[in-house]
Every structure is written in C-alpha cells, then in structure tokens.
Amino acid sequence: MEKVRVLVVDDSALVRKLLSTMLVCDPAIEVVGTAPDPLIAREKIKQLNPDVLTLDVEMPRMDGLTFLENLMRLRPMPVVMVSSLTEQGAEVTLRALELGAVDFFTKPSSDLASSFAAGAEEICAKVKAAARTRPRQRTVVRRLEVAPRLSADAVLPLSQGAGTRGGSPIIAIGASTGGTEAIRVVLESMPPDAPPIVITQHIPAAFSGPFAKRMDACSAMRVCEARDGQPIQPGHAYIAPGSQHLLVMWDGARHVCRLHDGPPVNRHKPSVDVLFRSMAASVGKATVAALLTGMGDDGARGLLELSQAGAPTLVQDEDSSVVWGMPGAAWKLGAAREMLPLDQIAARLLKLARLPIDSAQRAAAPVNG
Template sequence: MPIKVLVVDDSALIRQLLASIIDQADDMLLVGAAQDAYVAKKMVLEHEPDVITLDIEMPKVDGLRFLEVLMKAKPTPVVMISTLTQQGAQATLRALELGAVDFVPKPKLDIAQALANYSQLIIDKIRIAAQCKPRYSTPNTSPSATTRTSTFHYSGTEKLIGIGASTGGTEAIKEVLLQFPSNAPATVITQHMPSGFTATYAQRLHSLCQIRVTEAVHNERLLPGSAYIAPGGKHLRVVRSGADYIASLGDDERESGHRPSVDVMFKSLADCAGDNAVGVLLTGMGKDGAAGLLAMKQQGCATFCQDEASSVIFGMPKVAIDMGAATEVCSLQKIPQRVMKVIEAMGAGSRV
C-alpha cells in the first residue's frame, strides 16, 4: 500500500512543489493539498493520511494550533515545513514537543529551488515518518522534585556521558536531561539537526534543566553540571588535554551518513575516556551510533539503548542492540536514573 500523504500549506506554490515531489515517489500517494487548517481537518477525516506535511505559518489557525488539536484527536505522523530563522527554529521545536516527528527547513529566498534541492530529503523524511509512532506530548514543564534524580553522590571531572539520537530525539534528550541533577558529569550530545537549530535547541533545554546546556564551542573545557550539543553541520569529538576533557569540532567527511555523527562522538569517548564514560543511544532512524556504542562497550563503558516501546522509531537502538553494543536496554523514563546509578557505582573521583 502506498503512503498516503496530505500537504497543508497556505502557499499555492509550496503545495504545488510538494505535490510534485510526492508524485515522483512510487511508494507515495498524494491524497490532498489543503490551504488552511479548516480544509485540512476535513481532509484528515476523509482520507486518513499516513503522513501530513504541515506549514507552521498559516492564516486563521497556525500550524502549531492545528498540530496540537490533531495530536489530541487523531495522532498522525507530521513533518513540519519550517523557515530557517530563529523564530522558525523556536516554532519547530515547539512542534516537536507537540508530537511532530520531524521537519524540513525552508529558506525564505528562492523557495522553489530550495525545495527542489531538498526533494530527496523530503521523500526520505516522509518515508521515515510513516514508520513512526505519533504521540501527543503534554505542555512543557520542568519535572517536580519527586521525579528528578535529586540524590546523587558524585564529585570530580573524570566521568563523561555521551548521548546520541535522531528522529524523535529532541524530546527524548529533553526527557533525559530534565532528570539529570545539577552536579551530573559533563555530557556531550549529538542530535541529527541542521545548523541554525541547535543553538535554539540548547537555549530551550537550558531554560528547563538543572544543568547548564549550551551549543558546544571548539576547544572549550567540558565541565560537570553542563551539557554540550554538537552544532548542526559539525562533528563533536572529545579529546584529552592533560587532565582535562576538551570539545573538538570538525567539518570533515560525514560518517554513517551524518555530520554531526553519533558514531564520531562515541568513538572519541571510547578513545579518550575509556571506561570513565557512559554511552546512551536513543530513538532514531538508521544505524548511526551503533558502531560507536560498541566501541565504547569494548572499552569497558556502560552503554544504554532506549527500548522499542518508548522509541518514536526503533532504528538506531535496534541496530546497536543487535550488534551486542548495549549493556542495558531501558525505557526512556528509566534511563536517567540508571545512568546516574552506574556513575555512582563507578566511584566518584576527586580530580578537578
């Protein structure tokens, strides 16, 4: 059966371009193209699409409001069409919180050519979305004291945590970091996300979490109580400088099809930190991170994979589990506590 796709966008040009791209895919069927939320609602009920592409900026009822109502009433995989601006990035992150599974960046200039260049990306994202489990997320709030990992006996700087994710990962990473205590070990994060979005994502997490969250900066020292997100388009590696761990950014070749790559980050942790690191691989499509997580395990690291039931898409974790790279497979809700228990059991150091 072909993937039934509904396009929702107030621009006739965008609707035409997306329709043309979808028509090129043998495994997809365009069931409708709606210019606003009211028409889209009728088409959702009539055609029951497998995937919806949704513009954030629409008249009458904007994309975010439509998405919120949709995910409550009839959860459906949604790929957002977002502008490459700070405001667009903030709206996109809100859309992911509300349950959208992915997004496609839309430049403000020469949109026709840009979407033509992104045609394969759009097709790939729709295919991935069709395999995802849509879920409605409640409004964003910080966890209560009872849900946070509040009792944590650790000091020192020799322990590290690495987290990797792709599709569905922005919310999964948030759920993990929300439960990290303020003195958690330095944490490095690679989430597949284009440039222009990672800084806004870091700011959003920083406003919610007990730890400091920033976009990683080349050659900065990694400190406890902080998390560092790989900038879009840059690999994030961890290297040693004397007794310190340092962030190293690079724009060298893609690995496992990505830059930033989870494999690159995990392999650097295996090389420089040995069994002083903990690896966590969350929801995502493909295989990025599996080989790197195995390298960490072979160095004696504790390694965690998100389980299928709590994953938006069980791709990257499944590949890692099948390779024997995971020491534990946990639900997303249990991963933060398990990671902190392992860190405590590893023994707190005193190096500062």
C-alpha cells in the same frame, strides 16, 4: 505494501506543488490531497484519512502550532513539519516537536525549486518513517529525588591541574528523529550536580543554538551549544552545533570539547559515530553512553567501539522510540549492554556514572547474546 497516504498543508501554492511532486516520485507514497490552511485541512483529514500530514507553521486563519495542538488532542496522527531555516523557524519547530510532531523538513528562503528537488530523498524518507510511528503525548517527567552532594570544594576550591585522564565519568548521548523530546526527558530528570553530558543530535545549524537554550531552560543542569576548546565540567551538558562534529579530547590537563569541520559521516554532520569514537579514544571505560531514538544507523558502530573499550552502553527500547533505527541497529550489532524505556534511561545513566568504573562495567554486563 500499501502506499503511505499524505496530505500536504501549506499556504504557498508553489510549496504545495513542489512537495507533492517530490513525494509522488517515490512509489511508496501517494499524495491524497493538499490544503492551503488548517481549516480546510481539518475537513480533508476527515474525508481522506491520510497516514501522514506535512504541515507549514505560518498560515492564514489558524497558525500551524495551534492546529497541531488541537490535532494531537482530538485526532492524533504522524506530522512532519515544514519549517524555515531561521531562528524563529527553529523555535517554532522545536515547539512543534514538543507538541507531538514526528520530524521536520527545512525549506530555504531562496532558490526554492532547486533546493526542494535536492531534498526530495530526505523528505520522502522522513514521511515514510513518520508513517511507521505512533503519535505520542508529551512525556511528563518526574524529577529524580537526589539529595544534594557536597564536597570539600564547598569550603576550599580544588587547585587547578588536579585530576587524571579518564578518571571522571562523562555521559555521551546520540539521537536523531524524535531525539529533541527524548533528550528533554533525560535532561529534565538530571540533578544539577550530574556528571557532564555530551550530546550529538542530528539537527540543522540554525536549530542547535535555540535547542540548547530550550534544554537549558528545562534542566537543572547548565546546557549550552558546545564551543571549541570548552572545558567539560560536572553539572553541564554540551550539545553539538548543527554544522560541526563534536569530539571529546584530552588536552593534557582535562577533557575539552573539540569541534571539527570535516565531511558528513553516515550522511550526518554532526555524527554520533564521530562523538562516540572520540570518547572511546579519550575517555574509554569512564564513558557511559546511550543511543536514543533516530532514523538510520549512525552511532551504532561508535557505541560498539565504546562497549569494546569497556564502557557501559545502552539503547532506548522500541516501544518508547519514535523511530527505532539507530538504537535498533546498535542492539542488533551487539553494541548495547542494556535496552531500556526512555523514562528509565536518565536514572540508569546516573547510576552507572556514579559507580566506580569497574563496578559500572559489572553492573552493565551484556544481556544481548
């Protein structure tokens, strides 16, 4: 196999050296060059024709976002952002993912050398995964035309304590690489009265809060970072904090979010498998679950548990995924009853969640032998 050819772009000579050293330790990667700013990078891209770019955000002469936007318009290629673990770094990185970056790798503000060495396996895996992707333009979402749905609550609020366990549908979504944009597409397509949605996206702790705020700004639903004990309500979406597992539990009167500070599962915290398992136990066949783009196989076994509990399950197809690792693993495991392109997933989730539970099970009959 040919090596993945990488161009490292960063204004710090130390970071360029460390990243290059880490990357060339992998026999499948070749660092073909480095650049201290976007203008030099532009010339080296023409000369060296790299497969993947690692790109810093804050650089002289042109900031990384402006360069990335120009690059995706004029010469699309896979880009892995190298960002700082700060609130501002999170905002900029999320914007970079919107513009077309495949993934990101966070650099710490202190003890740079030892921290980068510890992350060598991670950055190499992300670069190799990025090399297998196709650069994509930002998906333009056409909002679903859904008529407002009113109930007796518009006249007389329901008294507290009504409802039965498992009676109301809850949508569960898991994602990783490419997931911030995939989740945006799903949430932008949802009406304000959609069933509640719980989401686990692999993301650092410093990024999950800003990510939730960005999703809240673009969705008709109310989107927030989940809090421990928070009631799960229709019209709301709850995103797992980047440092804790999100579980859905029954507290005797209603379903609530529970945060758990346990060890990483499948090397991830939060883990999609943890969310899906909690849903299988507490919501069961009233769950409607989707596993979106992502590297690895986190969520595949949890999706199978949900399917075995009678819940409708689906995965994103390979063509619309940035990385078809997680959904592909679930599909091969027989955990998903349907496979759909990203632009059809929101409508399907909504339809399944609004069907009577037994009808939803029939509508999502297995199609994967």
